[in-house]
Amino acid sequence: MKASYIGYETVSLPISIDGDLTQNIILNTDPKWLTEVVIEGKRSIRNIDKTSYTFTNNQIKKAKDGRELIATLPNLHVDKSTNALSTINGKSIIILINGIKATNDDLKIIPADKIKNVELYDVPPMRYINDAENVVNIRTKSLDTGWSGNTYTTLGQMFSNASLALSYIKGDNKFTFHYGTHINMKRNIEDLETGRYNYQISDDNYVYDYIRKSQSWGYQHNVGFTYSRSKESNYDFQIKAFINTSNGKLNADKTIAFMQNEFQEERIGSLKDHTKSIVPTLDIYYSKILPKNNSITFNLVGSYFDNEQQTHSAETGSTGFDDSMLINNQKKTLISEFIYDHKFSNANLSIGYRGHYNYLTNELTNSISADSHKERINTKRHYAYGEISGKLKPFMYRVSLGINYDTQLEENGFHNFTFIPMIMAGYNINDANSLRITYNSNTQMPDMLQMSDARILIMNNFYQTGNKNLQNSHFQSWGLNYDLYLKNFSLSASLFYDYTNNSLFDLYKYGDNCVLFQTGNAKKDIRRGGEFNINYTPWEFLRIGGSMGSYQQVFQPSKEMNSFSYWSYPISIYLSAYYKNLSIDVFQKLGGTFLSGLYKTGIEKISYISIGYTYKKVNLGLQCFFPFIKDKYSNKTIPSSIVYHKTDYHLRRKDHAFALSLSWNFDSGKKKASIQQNTENYDYDSGLFKIK
Numbered sequence: 001m002k003a004s005y006i007g008y009e010t011v012s013l014p015i016s017i018d019g020d021l022t023q024n025i026i027l028n029t030d031p032k033w034l035t036e037v038v039i040e041g042k043r044s045i046r047n048i049d050k051t052s053y054t055f056t057n058n059q060i061k062k063a064k065d066g067r068e069l070i071a072t073l074p075n076l077h078v079d080k081s082t083n084a085l086s087t088i089n090g091k092s093i094i095i096l097i098n099g100i101k102a103t104n105d106d107l108k109i110i111p112a113d114k115i116k117n118v119e120l121y122d123v124p125p126m127r128y129i130n131d132a133e134n135v136v137n138i139r140t141k142s143l144d145t146g147w148s149g150n151t152y153t154t155l156g157q158m159f160s161n162a163s164l165a166l167s168y169i170k171g172d173n174k175f176t177f178h179y180g181t182h183i184n185m186k187r188n189i190e191d192l193e194t195g196r197y198n199y200q201i202s203d204d205n206y207v208y209d210y211i212r213k214s215q216s217w218g219y220q221h222n223v224g225f226t227y228s229r230s231k232e233s234n235y236d237f238q239i240k241a242f243i244n245t246s247n248g249k250l251n252a253d254k255t256i257a258f259m260q261n262e263f264q265e266e267r268i269g270s271l272k273d274h275t276k277s278i279v280p281t282l283d284i285y286y287s288k289i290l291p292k293n294n295s296i297t298f299n300l301v302g303s304y305f306d307n308e309q310q311t312h313s314a315e316t317g318s319t320g321f322d323d324s325m326l327i328n329n330q331k332k333t334l335i336s337e338f339i340y341d342h343k344f345s346n347a348n349l350s351i352g353y354r355g356h357y358n359y360l361t362n363e364l365t366n367s368i369s370a371d372s373h374k375e376r377i378n379t380k381r382h383y384a385y386g387e388i389s390g391k392l393k394p395f396m397y398r399v400s401l402g403i404n405y406d407t408q409l410e411e412n413g414f415h416n417f418t419f420i421p422m423i424m425a426g427y428n429i430n431d432a433n434s435l436r437i438t439y440n441s442n443t444q445m446p447d448m449l450q451m452s453d454a455r456i457l458i459m460n461n462f463y464q465t466g467n468k469n470l471q472n473s474h475f476q477s478w479g480l481n482y483d484l485y486l487k488n489f490s491l492s493a494s495l496f497y498d499y500t501n502n503s504l505f506d507l508y509k510y511g512d513n514c515v516l517f518q519t520g521n522a523k524k525d526i527r528r529g530g531e532f533n534i535n536y537t538p539w540e541f542l543r544i545g546g547s548m549g550s551y552q553q554v555f556q557p558s559k560e561m562n563s564f565s566y567w568s569y570p571i572s573i574y575l576s577a578y579y580k581n582l583s584i585d586v587f588q589k590l591g592g593t594f595l596s597g598l599y600k601t602g603i604e605k606i607s608y609i610s611i612g613y614t615y616k617k618v619n620l621g622l623q624c625f626f627p628f629i630k631d632k633y634s635n636k637t638i639p640s641s642i643v644y645h646k647t648d649y650h651l652r653r654k655d656h657a658f659a660l661s662l663s664w665n666f667d668s669g670k671k672k673a674s675i676q677q678n679t680e681n682y683d684y685d686s687g688l689f690k691i692k
């Protein structure tokens with residue numbers, strides 16, 4: 001007979017049974033079980049293009065919702081100026097929940113304890129390569145059947161926000177409603193811009209000095225409804241309908257010192273710009289799991305952009321003007337995508353196709369022409385790709401081959417085939433260190449109105465217009481990356497070399513006795529340098545993060561012009577701390593200027609301190625924006641520009657601006673799995689003119 005129990009020594013006794021038997025057994029404590037046993041596993045796993053993370057019970061307990069938990073990952077935080085999950089180094093990001101594109105509101109209504117793990121891509125999958133620089137895919141446990149939701153509101157001097165997200169699950173069906181609004185407040189404090197134009201037309205020399213004071217305000221609303229039906233390990237179906245509306249206003253007044261050769265005069269200028277836009281969108285998705293580790297996915301997205309823009313600009317003086325402009329344009333876009341996936345034992349294979357179709361009709365009326373200017377612009381993009389990725393013990397790899405067929409169908413349009421391969425190879429030195437080399441490429445289509453031949457008056461003899469001869473650009477990048485992941489410290493360092501053929505940039509060129517401001521294709525555009533990001537948690541209550549870059553840009557507008565180079569040093573610093581129910585977040589972005597086409601462009605700074613108090617699932621926050629510095633930056637043209645233009649901006653409405661926020665999360669019900677969508681498609685080119 002053997003008797004055993006956890007924490008005690010096992011006892012074995014020989015037993016002889018002859019009739020009834022009574023036997024007392026005494027177990028002695030086992031010394032090796034006197035203390036607790038702690039088993040620690042890796043909470044981050046490095047793959048060739050992503051890192052997978054899990055969370056401790058303590059991290060989950062302290063996060064009031066899913067978004068707050070995700071924001072503790074390296075290089076991520078909640079930007080209090082936008083109330084959005086963002087990267088510390090400022091790179092663009094896409095949020096996915098179980099593979100489907102999601103909003104911050106979608107993430108906030110997921111309880112922290114329902115998050116299974118997170119995949120953080122620093123090199124997006126092939127299907128997202130043109131859409132963002134980082135992808136965050138949150139995988140959840142079975143969500144709750146019943147109600148869940150989030151409400152959030154911010155009341156501030158600079159802006160106010162409000163949002164409501166509500167979800168209900170019953171059986172295999174899920175219904176979600178969301179509404180959000182963002183209001184830019186009209187403040188009495190005016191932004192200040194001082195600048196100078198210096199240029200020549202024919203034999204005349206011009207100097208245009210100005211001081212501009214401006215106010216901008218407006219609102220955006222978005223409302224949507226989603227229905228999804230999910231059969232676990234079988235199929236997912238989802239239909240989503242939403243509508244976005246925006247209304248923006250800009251008022252600006254200028255005092256001008258104008259000089260033409262020896263002639264001088266003082267002028268007064270004014271600008272009033274009012275834009276209205278409404279964008280309904282329908283998104284249909286279906287995914288089916290097939291036998292033998294196969295799956296297929298279909299996605300169809302249709303959007304309609306209806307825009308109206310009214311602008312009035314005037315300027316006194318001997319060559320003054322008074323121009324009223326009305327633009328009406330409608331843009332229809334259709335995106336269709338098909339994906340086939342197969343999982344091998346140590347690799348994943350994806351084959352996909354995406355078609356993107358754009359149709360723009362534009363009508364413009366202003367003082368330049370007696371008749372309204374009407375035009376149509378149609379573009380198409382066909383994108384096919386194949387991709388395989390996996391591991392071979394310590395080695396990691398990812399190989400993709402894609403092809404883009406970009407077309408502009410009007411007169412003087414283009415039909416361009418571009419191969420866009422990607423090759424990545426990596427080596428896990430040990431559990432904490434890894435090394436990767438990368439090569440990837442993609443193309444960029446011009447915006448619809450960058451190809452428009454409509455002409456807008458900026459000032460006398462100056463016009464903004466499009467360029468029908470534009471070509472798409474081709475971006476290629478080579479990189480070497482080193483990653484270090486320790487228990488309380490992580491570091492990511494990279495060296496890169498980027499080359500863009502036919503890079504799109506804004507330029508000045510001579511027209512018929514005038515200067516035109518339009519988009520062109522550059523002869524050379526090179527960016528090379530290094531960057532590193534750190535995340536350090538010295539104590540459980542404190543987190544410090546930061547990003548620093550050092551890179552050189554080399555730019556040549558055309559083969560007739562000389563090239564120009566410039567160094568940039570962007571820096572971002574982040575600190576987060578908490579004590580019991582109190583929290584504090586500090587963020588500061590610095591970095592001077594970077595080269596953007598013909599301009600050395602100032603980096604618009606971000607600076608804030610946020611203090612929060614949480615009681616159960618209610619959070620009260622107080623933010624102060626630009627508490628220590630002022631949002632000032634400058635732009636200046638490079639020597640290759642035929643127009644010298646320098647501006648100094650001071651966004652005075654942001655200085656020491658305060659905001660008060662309140663949020664509440666709730667959830668209830670039984671367990672139910674969530675849909676797992678594998679695509680994300682949306683058209684971000686609204687078709688609106690950007691008035692300079």
